[in-house]
Amino acid sequence: METEAIQVLVVDDNEAFLDAVCAWIAEQPGLALRGTARNGADAVEAAERLRPDLVLMDAFMPDMDGFEATRQVKAVSGAPRIVMVSLYDDDAVRQQSRAVGADGFVPKTVLTERLPELLGLLDESAG
Secondary structure, X not given: OOOOOEEEEEEOOOXXXXXHHHHHHHHOOOEXXXXXXXXXXXXXXXXXXXXXXXXXXXXXXXXXXXXHHHHHHHOXXXXXXXXXXXXXXXXXXXXXXXXXXXXXXXXXXXXXXXXXXXXXXXXXXXX
16 A cells, blocks of 8 residues: 555635645645645644544734744644745744744745645655
8 A cells, every 4th residue: 555645734824725725736646635724723723523534724814823833833733734825925924934933934825836845755765
């Protein structure tokens, strides 16, 4: 049997982006949608409840932003990998992402091109 798909939680307050990413994940053989959340507080709860392997976390959301949500999720033992995503691709966002414990950062504009490479999904799995 093939290796299990990476279970993904997608967190974003933009419905169109959320829908597009979920549709893209559904087409990827190495990924499976585990759930979605619309803000940081829901993301923390969903990460605890769903136990995904990976969280795609929007950096900027109302109520609780992705940085604080990442900090809280990463504070728990056995935390999932978190890739921060944002329309804003600058050094400050990348630095803040690292500071709160994110495992990576991908600009939203190139998410579908960069994420597989980041996760090693384009590499030979026997690597």
